[in-house]
Amino acid sequence: MTAKSAEQQTRSEVLAKGALAVGSIYGAMAVGPFVRRALGAMGGSDVDILNFALTLEYLEAKFYAEAKTRAKPKGELKSLVNLLAEDEQQHVEALTATIKQLGGKPVAEPKFDFPYSGTAGFLRLAQTFEDTGVSAYNGAAPMLESKEVLAAAGGIVQVEARHAAAIRLQNGAESAPAAFDTPLDEKQVLKAVEPFLA
Amino acid sequence: MSPTQELVNPHSRRRFLAVGGGSTALAAFLAACGSDSDSSSTGTTAMSSGGGTSETAEFGKGDVGILNYALTLEYLETAFYADVVKSGLFKGADLETIRKFGREEAEHVQALTQAVKSLGGRPAPEPKTEFPLESAKSVLELAATVENLGAAAYLGQAANIESPEVLASALAIHSVEGRHAAALNTLLGKTITPDGAFAKPADVKTVLKSVEPFIVG
Numbered sequence: 001m002t003a004k005s006a007e008q009q010t011r012s013e014v015l016a017k018g019a020l021a022v023g024s025i026y027g028a029m030a031v032g033p034f035v036r037r038a039l040g041a042m043g044g045s046d047v048d049i050l051n052f053a054l055t056l057e058y059l060e061a062k063f064y065a066e067a068k069t070r071a072k073p074k075g076e077l078k079s080l081v082n083l084l085a086e087d088e089q090q091h092v093e094a095l096t097a098t099i100k101q102l103g104g105k106p107v108a109e110p111k112f113d114f115p116y117s118g119t120a121g122f123l124r125l126a127q128t129f130e131d132t133g134v135s136a137y138n139g140a141a142p143m144l145e146s147k148e149v150l151a152a153a154g155g156i157v158q159v160e161a162r163h164a165a166a167i168r169l170q171n172g173a174e175s176a177p178a179a180f181d182t183p184l185d186e187k188q189v190l191k192a193v194e195p196f197l198a
Numbered sequence: 199m200s201p202t203q204e205l206v207n208p209h210s211r212r213r214f215l216a217v218g219g220g221s222t223a224l225a226a227f228l229a230a231c232g233s234d235s236d237s238s239s240t241g242t243t244a245m246s247s248g249g250g251t252s253e254t255a256e257f258g259k260g261d262v263g264i265l266n267y268a269l270t271l272e273y274l275e276t277a278f279y280a281d282v283v284k285s286g287l288f289k290g291a292d293l294e295t296i297r298k299f300g301r302e303e304a305e306h307v308q309a310l311t312q313a314v315k316s317l318g319g320r321p322a323p324e325p326k327t328e329f330p331l332e333s334a335k336s337v338l339e340l341a342a343t344v345e346n347l348g349a350a351a352y353l354g355q356a357a358n359i360e361s362p363e364v365l366a367s368a369l370a371i372h373s374v375e376g377r378h379a380a381a382l383n384t385l386l387g388k389t390i391t392p393d394g395a396f397a398k399p400a401d402v403k404t405v406l407k408s409v410e411p412f413i414v415g
Contacts, residue, residue: 161376175381179305
Protein backbone atom coordinates (compact mmCIF):
# COMPACT_ATOMS: atom_id res chain seq x y z
CA MET A 1 0.00 0.00 0.00
CA THR A 2 1.29 3.42 -0.85
CA ALA A 3 0.74 6.37 1.40
CA LYS A 4 -1.04 9.20 -0.34
CA SER A 5 0.13 12.74 -0.02
CA ALA A 6 -2.39 15.36 0.91
CA GLU A 7 -1.88 16.96 -2.51
CA GLN A 8 -3.29 13.88 -4.20
CA GLN A 9 -6.48 14.04 -2.22
CA THR A 10 -9.38 16.19 -3.22
CA ARG A 11 -10.65 18.70 -0.71
CA SER A 12 -13.84 16.70 -0.36
CA GLU A 13 -11.93 13.61 0.60
CA VAL A 14 -10.01 15.48 3.24
CA LEU A 15 -13.24 16.87 4.68
CA ALA A 16 -14.89 13.47 4.72
CA LYS A 17 -11.90 11.86 6.37
CA GLY A 18 -11.85 14.61 8.99
CA ALA A 19 -15.38 13.71 9.93
CA LEU A 20 -14.39 10.06 10.22
CA ALA A 21 -11.40 10.94 12.38
CA VAL A 22 -13.71 12.71 14.81
CA GLY A 23 -15.57 9.44 15.16
CA SER A 24 -12.42 7.47 15.81
CA ILE A 25 -11.82 9.13 19.16
CA TYR A 26 -14.54 6.90 20.54
CA GLY A 27 -12.64 3.75 21.36
CA ALA A 28 -13.72 0.41 22.71
CA MET A 29 -16.61 0.72 25.10
CA ALA A 30 -16.24 4.47 25.36
CA VAL A 31 -19.17 4.93 23.02
CA GLY A 32 -21.55 5.30 25.94
CA PRO A 33 -21.16 9.07 26.30
CA PHE A 34 -21.64 9.44 22.58
CA VAL A 35 -24.93 7.59 22.67
CA ARG A 36 -26.24 9.55 25.61
CA ARG A 37 -25.37 12.83 23.93
CA ALA A 38 -26.83 11.74 20.64
CA LEU A 39 -30.00 10.49 22.29
CA GLY A 40 -30.36 13.87 23.90
CA ALA A 41 -29.61 15.82 20.75
CA MET A 42 -31.52 13.73 18.28
CA GLY A 43 -35.24 13.94 18.71
CA GLY A 44 -35.62 12.03 15.49
CA SER A 45 -38.28 9.44 14.93
CA ASP A 46 -37.56 6.18 13.18
CA VAL A 47 -38.76 7.79 9.96
CA ASP A 48 -36.25 10.62 10.40
CA ILE A 49 -33.45 8.17 11.02
CA LEU A 50 -34.45 6.01 8.06
CA ASN A 51 -34.62 9.08 5.83
CA PHE A 52 -31.13 9.98 6.96
CA ALA A 53 -29.99 6.47 6.02
CA LEU A 54 -31.85 6.72 2.73
CA THR A 55 -29.89 9.83 1.79
CA LEU A 56 -26.64 7.95 2.32
CA GLU A 57 -27.88 5.00 0.32
CA TYR A 58 -28.94 7.33 -2.53
CA LEU A 59 -25.42 8.67 -2.54
CA GLU A 60 -23.83 5.24 -2.64
CA ALA A 61 -26.26 3.86 -5.21
CA LYS A 62 -25.65 6.81 -7.54
CA PHE A 63 -21.92 6.67 -6.96
CA TYR A 64 -21.66 3.00 -8.00
CA ALA A 65 -24.17 3.23 -10.83
CA GLU A 66 -22.07 6.02 -12.31
CA ALA A 67 -18.80 4.18 -11.57
CA LYS A 68 -19.76 1.24 -13.76
CA THR A 69 -18.54 3.30 -16.71
CA ARG A 70 -16.81 6.32 -15.21
CA ALA A 71 -14.37 4.43 -12.96
CA LYS A 72 -13.41 2.10 -15.82
CA PRO A 73 -13.38 -0.97 -13.58
CA LYS A 74 -11.91 -4.16 -15.01
CA GLY A 75 -11.97 -7.83 -14.08
CA GLU A 76 -12.57 -8.49 -10.41
CA LEU A 77 -13.23 -4.83 -9.66
CA LYS A 78 -15.88 -4.70 -12.38
CA SER A 79 -17.81 -7.50 -10.69
CA LEU A 80 -17.39 -5.81 -7.34
CA VAL A 81 -18.72 -2.48 -8.62
CA ASN A 82 -21.74 -4.24 -10.13
CA LEU A 83 -22.40 -6.04 -6.84
CA LEU A 84 -22.10 -2.88 -4.79
CA ALA A 85 -24.35 -0.94 -7.16
CA GLU A 86 -26.99 -3.64 -6.87
CA ASP A 87 -26.78 -3.89 -3.07
CA GLU A 88 -27.03 -0.12 -2.56
CA GLN A 89 -30.00 0.08 -4.91
CA GLN A 90 -31.71 -2.65 -2.89
CA HIS A 91 -31.01 -0.69 0.28
CA VAL A 92 -32.62 2.39 -1.28
CA GLU A 93 -35.71 0.38 -2.18
CA ALA A 94 -36.00 -1.33 1.22
CA LEU A 95 -35.62 1.94 3.13
CA THR A 96 -38.12 3.70 0.88
CA ALA A 97 -40.67 0.93 1.39
CA THR A 98 -40.17 0.91 5.15
CA ILE A 99 -40.52 4.68 5.49
CA LYS A 100 -43.80 4.48 3.59
CA GLN A 101 -45.00 1.59 5.77
CA LEU A 102 -44.26 3.65 8.86
CA GLY A 103 -46.48 6.37 7.42
CA GLY A 104 -43.58 8.64 6.55
CA LYS A 105 -42.52 10.36 3.38
CA PRO A 106 -39.27 9.21 1.80
CA VAL A 107 -36.87 12.08 1.11
CA ALA A 108 -36.25 12.94 -2.51
CA GLU A 109 -32.97 11.90 -4.04
CA PRO A 110 -30.48 14.76 -3.90
CA LYS A 111 -28.23 15.63 -6.84
CA PHE A 112 -24.68 14.47 -6.34
CA ASP A 113 -21.35 15.44 -7.74
CA PHE A 114 -18.45 13.06 -7.24
CA PRO A 115 -15.08 14.69 -7.79
CA TYR A 116 -12.76 11.89 -8.88
CA SER A 117 -11.01 10.64 -11.93
CA GLY A 118 -9.92 7.16 -12.87
CA THR A 119 -10.07 3.87 -11.05
CA ALA A 120 -7.74 4.92 -8.23
CA GLY A 121 -9.73 8.07 -7.52
CA PHE A 122 -12.92 6.04 -7.50
CA LEU A 123 -11.50 3.51 -5.03
CA ARG A 124 -10.32 6.17 -2.61
CA LEU A 125 -13.71 7.82 -2.56
CA ALA A 126 -15.49 4.46 -2.31
CA GLN A 127 -13.46 3.57 0.78
CA THR A 128 -14.42 6.84 2.44
CA PHE A 129 -18.10 6.39 1.59
CA GLU A 130 -18.29 2.79 2.83
CA ASP A 131 -16.42 3.49 6.06
CA THR A 132 -18.61 6.54 6.65
CA GLY A 133 -21.72 4.50 5.93
CA VAL A 134 -20.78 1.87 8.51
CA SER A 135 -20.13 4.50 11.16
CA ALA A 136 -23.33 6.35 10.28
CA TYR A 137 -25.50 3.26 10.75
CA ASN A 138 -23.62 2.32 13.92
CA GLY A 139 -24.31 5.79 15.28
CA ALA A 140 -27.95 5.96 14.28
CA ALA A 141 -29.12 2.41 15.01
CA PRO A 142 -29.22 2.71 18.82
CA MET A 143 -31.64 5.61 18.36
CA LEU A 144 -34.20 3.46 16.56
CA GLU A 145 -37.33 2.81 18.57
CA SER A 146 -38.61 -0.24 16.75
CA LYS A 147 -36.47 -3.27 17.33
CA GLU A 148 -37.72 -4.77 14.10
CA VAL A 149 -36.40 -1.79 12.17
CA LEU A 150 -33.21 -2.04 14.20
CA ALA A 151 -32.73 -5.68 13.22
CA ALA A 152 -33.24 -4.81 9.57
CA ALA A 153 -30.83 -1.85 9.80
CA GLY A 154 -28.31 -4.25 11.34
CA GLY A 155 -28.63 -6.44 8.28
CA ILE A 156 -27.77 -3.43 6.12
CA VAL A 157 -24.83 -2.15 8.16
CA GLN A 158 -23.18 -5.55 8.10
CA VAL A 159 -23.35 -5.48 4.31
CA GLU A 160 -21.87 -1.97 4.29
CA ALA A 161 -19.03 -3.29 6.45
CA ARG A 162 -18.48 -6.12 3.98
CA HIS A 163 -18.37 -3.59 1.14
CA ALA A 164 -15.92 -1.46 3.10
CA ALA A 165 -13.62 -4.43 3.61
CA ALA A 166 -13.71 -5.43 -0.06
CA ILE A 167 -13.04 -1.89 -1.28
CA ARG A 168 -10.21 -1.52 1.22
CA LEU A 169 -8.59 -4.71 -0.09
CA GLN A 170 -8.83 -3.27 -3.63
CA ASN A 171 -7.00 -0.22 -2.29
CA GLY A 172 -4.29 -2.37 -0.71
CA ALA A 173 -5.49 -1.14 2.68
CA GLU A 174 -6.36 -3.14 5.79
CA SER A 175 -9.85 -4.59 5.57
CA ALA A 176 -10.56 -3.97 9.25
CA PRO A 177 -8.27 -1.17 10.39
CA ALA A 178 -9.54 -1.13 13.97
CA ALA A 179 -11.23 -3.51 16.40
CA PHE A 180 -14.26 -1.23 16.67
CA ASP A 181 -16.19 0.63 13.96
CA THR A 182 -16.86 3.77 15.88
CA PRO A 183 -20.20 5.52 15.51
CA LEU A 184 -20.69 8.91 13.87
CA ASP A 185 -23.59 11.16 14.71
CA GLU A 186 -25.84 12.73 12.13
CA LYS A 187 -24.02 16.05 12.12
CA GLN A 188 -20.67 14.39 11.53
CA VAL A 189 -22.05 12.30 8.72
CA LEU A 190 -23.76 15.23 7.03
CA LYS A 191 -20.48 17.13 7.21
CA ALA A 192 -18.79 14.22 5.49
CA VAL A 193 -21.43 13.96 2.79
CA GLU A 194 -22.05 17.65 2.15
CA PRO A 195 -19.13 18.14 -0.24
CA PHE A 196 -20.74 15.68 -2.65
CA LEU A 197 -24.14 17.33 -2.82
CA ALA A 198 -24.39 19.22 -6.08
CA MET B 199 -36.14 -16.95 31.30
CA SER B 200 -36.23 -15.55 34.76
CA PRO B 201 -39.42 -13.68 35.66
CA THR B 202 -37.29 -10.74 36.77
CA GLN B 203 -36.32 -10.25 33.16
CA GLU B 204 -39.85 -9.25 32.48
CA LEU B 205 -39.37 -6.15 34.58
CA VAL B 206 -39.38 -3.05 32.52
CA ASN B 207 -36.02 -1.37 32.65
CA PRO B 208 -36.60 2.39 32.88
CA HIS B 209 -33.40 3.00 30.93
CA SER B 210 -34.46 0.67 28.21
CA ARG B 211 -34.51 1.67 24.62
CA ARG B 212 -37.85 -0.12 24.48
CA ARG B 213 -39.61 2.58 26.40
CA PHE B 214 -39.39 4.51 23.16
CA LEU B 215 -41.11 1.73 21.30
CA ALA B 216 -43.87 2.99 19.13
CA VAL B 217 -47.02 1.22 20.15
CA GLY B 218 -48.63 0.96 16.77
CA GLY B 219 -47.45 -0.08 13.39
CA GLY B 220 -44.30 -1.85 14.48
CA SER B 221 -45.20 -5.28 13.28
CA THR B 222 -46.56 -4.04 9.99
CA ALA B 223 -43.37 -2.15 9.40
CA LEU B 224 -41.38 -5.21 10.25
CA ALA B 225 -43.26 -7.28 7.75
CA ALA B 226 -42.67 -4.64 5.12
CA PHE B 227 -39.01 -4.24 5.88
CA LEU B 228 -38.33 -7.93 6.05
CA ALA B 229 -40.29 -8.46 2.87
CA ALA B 230 -38.34 -5.68 1.20
CA CYS B 231 -35.16 -7.26 2.49
CA GLY B 232 -36.14 -10.61 1.07
CA SER B 233 -35.59 -12.07 4.51
CA ASP B 234 -37.45 -15.00 5.94
CA SER B 235 -38.98 -13.99 9.23
CA ASP B 236 -38.80 -17.59 10.43
CA SER B 237 -35.03 -17.40 10.32
CA SER B 238 -35.00 -14.31 12.46
CA SER B 239 -34.26 -14.72 16.12
CA THR B 240 -36.39 -11.70 16.88
CA GLY B 241 -39.93 -12.84 16.45
CA THR B 242 -42.65 -10.25 16.49
CA THR B 243 -44.22 -11.96 19.47
CA ALA B 244 -41.29 -10.80 21.57
CA MET B 245 -42.26 -7.24 20.92
CA SER B 246 -44.61 -6.89 23.85
CA SER B 247 -42.51 -8.86 26.32
CA GLY B 248 -40.50 -5.78 27.11
CA GLY B 249 -37.37 -7.46 28.30
CA GLY B 250 -34.64 -9.71 27.05
CA THR B 251 -34.88 -13.15 25.67
CA SER B 252 -34.40 -16.60 27.06
CA GLU B 253 -32.06 -17.39 24.20
CA THR B 254 -28.94 -16.39 26.10
CA ALA B 255 -30.28 -17.21 29.59
CA GLU B 256 -27.58 -19.83 30.14
CA PHE B 257 -25.01 -17.01 29.92
CA GLY B 258 -26.75 -14.67 32.34
CA LYS B 259 -29.72 -12.35 32.56
CA GLY B 260 -30.58 -9.74 29.99
CA ASP B 261 -27.70 -7.76 28.51
CA VAL B 262 -25.16 -9.62 30.67
CA GLY B 263 -26.28 -12.88 29.10
CA ILE B 264 -25.99 -11.46 25.60
CA LEU B 265 -22.55 -9.99 26.32
CA ASN B 266 -21.33 -13.26 27.84
CA TYR B 267 -22.58 -15.17 24.82
CA ALA B 268 -20.62 -12.76 22.60
CA LEU B 269 -17.62 -13.04 24.93
CA THR B 270 -17.62 -16.82 24.57
CA LEU B 271 -17.55 -16.49 20.78
CA GLU B 272 -14.79 -13.88 20.94
CA TYR B 273 -12.71 -16.13 23.20
CA LEU B 274 -13.13 -18.85 20.65
CA GLU B 275 -12.08 -16.62 17.75
CA THR B 276 -9.07 -15.30 19.67
CA ALA B 277 -7.89 -18.83 20.51
CA PHE B 278 -8.44 -19.90 16.93
CA TYR B 279 -6.30 -17.15 15.44
CA ALA B 280 -3.58 -17.73 18.07
CA ASP B 281 -3.47 -21.42 17.11
CA VAL B 282 -3.40 -20.56 13.42
CA VAL B 283 -0.47 -18.17 13.90
CA LYS B 284 1.41 -20.91 15.77
CA SER B 285 0.59 -23.54 13.15
CA GLY B 286 3.11 -22.11 10.70
CA LEU B 287 0.67 -22.63 7.83
CA PHE B 288 0.75 -18.96 6.83
CA LYS B 289 3.40 -16.48 5.81
CA GLY B 290 3.65 -12.94 4.59
CA ALA B 291 0.56 -10.86 4.01
CA ASP B 292 -1.89 -13.63 4.93
CA LEU B 293 -0.09 -14.19 8.24
CA GLU B 294 -0.24 -10.45 8.94
CA THR B 295 -3.98 -10.43 8.28
CA ILE B 296 -4.48 -13.37 10.64
CA ARG B 297 -2.39 -11.69 13.34
CA LYS B 298 -4.34 -8.46 12.91
CA PHE B 299 -7.73 -10.20 13.11
CA GLY B 300 -6.52 -12.12 16.17
CA ARG B 301 -5.50 -8.89 17.90
CA GLU B 302 -8.89 -7.38 17.13
CA GLU B 303 -10.73 -10.38 18.56
CA ALA B 304 -8.60 -10.08 21.69
CA GLU B 305 -9.67 -6.44 21.97
CA HIS B 306 -13.29 -7.57 21.68
CA VAL B 307 -12.68 -10.02 24.54
CA GLN B 308 -11.32 -7.22 26.70
CA ALA B 309 -14.11 -4.82 25.86
CA LEU B 310 -16.86 -7.38 26.47
CA THR B 311 -15.28 -8.48 29.75
CA GLN B 312 -15.28 -4.87 30.92
CA ALA B 313 -18.83 -4.37 29.76
CA VAL B 314 -20.08 -7.43 31.67
CA LYS B 315 -18.31 -6.19 34.80
CA SER B 316 -19.69 -2.68 34.41
CA LEU B 317 -23.20 -4.16 34.36
CA GLY B 318 -22.42 -5.98 37.60
CA GLY B 319 -22.20 -9.39 35.94
CA ARG B 320 -19.57 -12.09 36.04
CA PRO B 321 -17.70 -12.57 32.74
CA ALA B 322 -18.08 -15.98 31.12
CA PRO B 323 -15.06 -18.25 31.52
CA GLU B 324 -12.69 -18.81 28.63
CA PRO B 325 -13.57 -22.11 26.99
CA LYS B 326 -10.91 -24.69 26.20
CA THR B 327 -10.74 -25.06 22.46
CA GLU B 328 -9.25 -27.25 19.79
CA PHE B 329 -9.33 -26.60 16.06
CA PRO B 330 -8.47 -28.80 13.09
CA LEU B 331 -5.51 -27.08 11.44
CA GLU B 332 -4.67 -29.26 8.48
CA SER B 333 -3.96 -27.01 5.54
CA ALA B 334 -3.92 -23.31 4.76
CA LYS B 335 -7.02 -23.73 2.63
CA SER B 336 -9.04 -25.62 5.25
CA VAL B 337 -7.99 -23.13 7.92
CA LEU B 338 -9.09 -20.18 5.79
CA GLU B 339 -12.40 -21.90 5.18
CA LEU B 340 -12.86 -22.48 8.90
CA ALA B 341 -11.90 -18.86 9.60
CA ALA B 342 -14.47 -17.63 7.09
CA THR B 343 -17.13 -19.90 8.58
CA VAL B 344 -16.40 -18.68 12.09
CA GLU B 345 -16.38 -15.00 11.11
CA ASN B 346 -19.55 -15.17 9.03
CA LEU B 347 -21.20 -16.99 11.93
CA GLY B 348 -19.87 -14.45 14.43
CA ALA B 349 -21.29 -11.56 12.43
CA ALA B 350 -24.64 -13.36 12.18
CA ALA B 351 -24.58 -14.06 15.92
CA TYR B 352 -24.20 -10.37 16.77
CA LEU B 353 -26.91 -9.48 14.28
CA GLY B 354 -29.18 -12.05 15.89
CA GLN B 355 -28.85 -10.35 19.28
CA ALA B 356 -28.82 -6.65 18.36
CA ALA B 357 -32.56 -6.17 18.81
CA ASN B 358 -32.55 -8.03 22.14
CA ILE B 359 -30.12 -5.63 23.79
CA GLU B 360 -31.77 -3.30 26.30
CA SER B 361 -29.12 -0.69 26.97
CA PRO B 362 -28.38 1.77 24.13
CA GLU B 363 -24.77 1.95 25.31
CA VAL B 364 -24.33 -1.81 25.15
CA LEU B 365 -26.08 -1.83 21.79
CA ALA B 366 -23.73 0.83 20.40
CA SER B 367 -20.75 -1.18 21.56
CA ALA B 368 -22.09 -4.42 20.13
CA LEU B 369 -22.72 -2.70 16.79
CA ALA B 370 -19.16 -1.35 16.77
CA ILE B 371 -17.96 -4.95 17.06
CA HIS B 372 -20.59 -6.48 14.76
CA SER B 373 -19.47 -4.56 11.69
CA VAL B 374 -15.82 -5.47 12.33
CA GLU B 375 -16.82 -9.14 12.32
CA GLY B 376 -18.55 -8.41 9.01
CA ARG B 377 -15.32 -6.89 7.66
CA HIS B 378 -13.33 -9.95 8.74
CA ALA B 379 -15.86 -12.25 7.11
CA ALA B 380 -15.74 -10.33 3.83
CA ALA B 381 -11.94 -10.26 3.79
CA LEU B 382 -11.73 -14.02 4.35
CA ASN B 383 -14.41 -14.67 1.74
CA THR B 384 -12.36 -12.57 -0.68
CA LEU B 385 -9.21 -14.61 0.06
CA LEU B 386 -11.21 -17.75 -0.73
CA GLY B 387 -12.65 -16.31 -3.93
CA LYS B 388 -16.15 -16.38 -2.48
CA THR B 389 -18.74 -13.65 -2.59
CA ILE B 390 -18.39 -11.00 0.11
CA THR B 391 -22.14 -10.95 0.71
CA PRO B 392 -23.36 -14.55 0.91
CA ASP B 393 -26.80 -13.40 2.11
CA GLY B 394 -27.15 -10.74 -0.59
CA ALA B 395 -27.83 -7.07 0.19
CA PHE B 396 -29.26 -7.86 3.65
CA ALA B 397 -27.22 -9.93 6.09
CA LYS B 398 -29.15 -12.60 7.94
CA PRO B 399 -29.05 -13.18 11.69
CA ALA B 400 -28.28 -16.49 13.38
CA ASP B 401 -29.97 -17.62 16.57
CA VAL B 402 -28.08 -18.79 19.64
CA LYS B 403 -28.89 -22.46 19.15
CA THR B 404 -27.55 -22.52 15.60
CA VAL B 405 -24.39 -20.65 16.59
CA LEU B 406 -23.62 -22.81 19.62
CA LYS B 407 -24.22 -25.98 17.67
CA SER B 408 -21.78 -24.81 15.01
CA VAL B 409 -18.98 -24.03 17.45
CA GLU B 410 -19.59 -27.04 19.70
CA PRO B 411 -17.07 -29.26 17.86
CA PHE B 412 -14.29 -26.83 18.79
CA ILE B 413 -15.03 -26.57 22.49
CA VAL B 414 -13.35 -29.32 24.51
CA GLY B 415 -14.02 -28.13 28.01
